[in-house]
Amino acid sequence: MRKAVLSATVVGAAALAFGVAGCSSSSNSSSASGSSTSTTSSAVQVGIILPDTVSSARYVNADAPALTAECKAKSLNCDIQNAQGVPATQQSLADKMINTEHVQVLILDPLNTTVGASIEKEAHAAGVKTIDYDRLDTGASPDYYVSYNNTEVGQLQGQALVAAAKADGITNPDVAILDGATTDHNAVLFNQGYMSVLSPLIKAGTWKESGEQWVTNWDNPTAGTDFMSMYNKDHNINVVMVANDGMANAVIQDLKNLGIAGKVVVSGQDASAAGLQNILTGDQSFSIYKAAKGEAVPAVDLASQIIAGNVTDTFTSVTDPTNNTQVKSILGTPVVITKANVGAPITGGDDKLSDVCTSAFAAACSAAGLQ
Numbered sequence: 565m566r567k568a569v570l571s572a573t574v575v576g577a578a579a580l581a582f583g584v585a586g587c588s589s590s591s592n593s594s595s596a597s598g599s600s601t602s603t604t605s606s607a608v609q610v611g612i613i614l615p616d617t618v619s620s621a622r623y624v625n626a627d628a629p630a631l632t633a634e635c636k637a638k639s640l641n642c643d644i645q646n647a648q649g650v651p652a653t654q655q656s657l658a659d660k661m662i663n664t665e666h667v668q669v670l671i672l673d674p675l676n677t678t679v680g681a682s683i684e685k686e687a688h689a690a691g692v693k694t695i696d697y698d699r700l701d702t703g704a705s706p707d708y709y710v711s712y713n714n715t716e717v718g719q720l721q722g723q724a725l726v727a728a729a730k731a732d733g734i735t736n737p738d739v740a741i742l743d744g745a746t747t748d749h750n751a752v753l754f755n756q757g758y759m760s761v762l763s764p765l766i767k768a769g770t771w772k773e774s775g776e777q778w779v780t781n782w783d784n785p786t787a788g789t790d791f792m793s794m795y796n797k798d799h800n801i802n803v804v805m806v807a808n809d810g811m812a813n814a815v816i817q818d819l820k821n822l823g824i825a826g827k828v829v830v831s832g833q834d835a836s837a838a839g840l841q842n843i844l845t846g847d848q849s850f851s852i853y854k855a856a857k858g859e860a861v862p863a864v865d866l867a868s869q870i871i872a873g874n875v876t877d878t879f880t881s882v883t884d885p886t887n888n889t890q891v892k893s894i895l896g897t898p899v900v901i902t903k904a905n906v907g908a909p910i911t912g913g914d915d916k917l918s919d920v921c922t923s924a925f926a927a928a929c930s931a932a933g934l935q
Contacts, residue, residue: 610635610642610867611661612671612697613683616649619782620810621836622856623673626914627698630860631671638868643667649781651679658683662690669867672706673697676747677886680704693870696891697863702749703886708879709893710863712854714750717898718757720852721805721831724900726761728829728849729803737765737829739803740794741776742787742811749885751778754807754833762805774798779811788814795822803829809839809851816847835901835909837919843906844920844928851901855912858896866894907934 612631614623628644635642643661647654654675661667670687672694674680680701684694688705696706729737739762744751765771775794779787787806795801795818806812812832819825826846832839835853842848862877869875879892901908909915921929929935 608641608643608661608665608667609871610640610669610671610864611658611665611667612642612644613654613657613661613673614644614646614697615654615673615675615699617646618649618784618810620808620834621838622834622914625837625916625919626856627860630856630913631864634857634861634864638864640864640868640871642864647675649675651675654679655682658686662687662692666690667692668871669693669695671695671697671863671867672701673699674701674704677702677704677749693867695863695866698750698859700749700882700884700891702884705884705887705889706891708866709882709891710859710866710895711750711893712858712896712898714753715757717833717852717854718754718759719761720757720898720900721754721807721833721850722758722761724850724902725758725803725805725829725831726765728831732829734802734829736800737771737803738774738798738800739766739771739805740774740791740798740801741805742790742807742815743776743778744782744807744811745780746778748782751782751807758805771803774801779807782808782811784810784814787811788818791815792818801828804831806831808833809836809842809848810834812848812851813838813842816842819847835914837915840901840906840909840915840920841922841925841928843901843903844925844932844934846903849902853899853901853909853912853914854896855899855909856914857912862894862896903932906932910934 614627617624631644645657670692672683681704684701684704684706687694694706696709698711700709743755766773777790779790804815806815809832812830815830816825819828830848832848832851835851839848839851866877880895881890882893884891910917921934
């Protein structure tokens with residue numbers, strides 16, 4: 565079993581500073597692109613487009629339910645859809661919301677900056693206010709941005725990785741690095757964060773970097789293939805900096821095939837059910853928890869304020885590196901998850917106990933006090 569690593573940040577399970585208001589009834593219906601959720605109000609007021617269901621399970625298991633609940637709490641008629649990883653689908657969903665449903669606010673998690681910029685240009689031309697959700701649509705001049713401090717996410721990953729290697733007694737760390745997609749500004753910020761921790765160690769010679777690969781579309785199988793390419797060139801790899809849990813799980817499957825799972829430090833992010841399972845078994849050292857409510861609640865609350873014509877939120881500013889503009893932003897605080905606090909995402913409502921503690925993980929869950 566991997567040794568427990570002290571959390572780089574001590575924060576409560578929910579780590580939220582956002583409230584929830586009263587509620588109204590809601591209904592759900594399926595569509596080819598995702599699920600639509602609306603209140604009893606006749607006109608759709610808020611369009612919400614999530615990016616995919618593959619790069620991370622969070623969009624289905626955590627974000628969609630959290631957004632649905634907050635729309636209901638704010639008595640807003642929200643059309644919540646998922647682009648299923650297809651830019652053309654994201655564009656067509658936006659076209660419908662802007663031109664047919666005539667939404668007042670569009671909450672968008674862009675698949676890439678090309679489709680994102682196209683959608684936001686169309687929205688602004690129609691007088692629709694835009695809120696970038698989770699990912700900043702660089703160069704698109706969004707009205708607002710709601711996310712987590714993603715540079716801090718990366719810094720926490722780097723710090724926790726170093727702590728895990730030390731806790732495991734690794735004296736000659738040899739790290740392989742798997743970044744997210746170059747088309748995702750968050751991936752760039754994560755990289756900046758963890759490399760701010762790792763680069764000085766690599767330059768000093770106390771850590772060795774065996775290779776680095778940016779993974780197209782955050783694709784999990786591709787991450788596994790990329791890792792094996794690096795491992796085949798350097799069998800001494802004993803630390804893997806992986807940007808999220810999905811890609812980490814692919815790496816862990818490779819490590820299991822090699823017979824060394826649990827002997828290699830592996831990072832993650834998203835606190836997915838699979839990520840928590842890997843932490844419980846000692847195959848993954850840690851994940852980063854970004855509670856869905858920490859984005860969903862303030863995003864929908866902001867949309868409600870915009871519609872009411874009275875925006876009272878206090879914002880921080882995030883610089884858009886493409887056009888060097890300042891974007892009004894609300895940023896949540898991420899939390900490092902190790903075996904010591906592995907139940908926090910369950911308590912916070914982002915993961916279900918039944919999804920994490922399946923029969924195969926019953927003993928590990930019991931040992932961790934998850935019942």
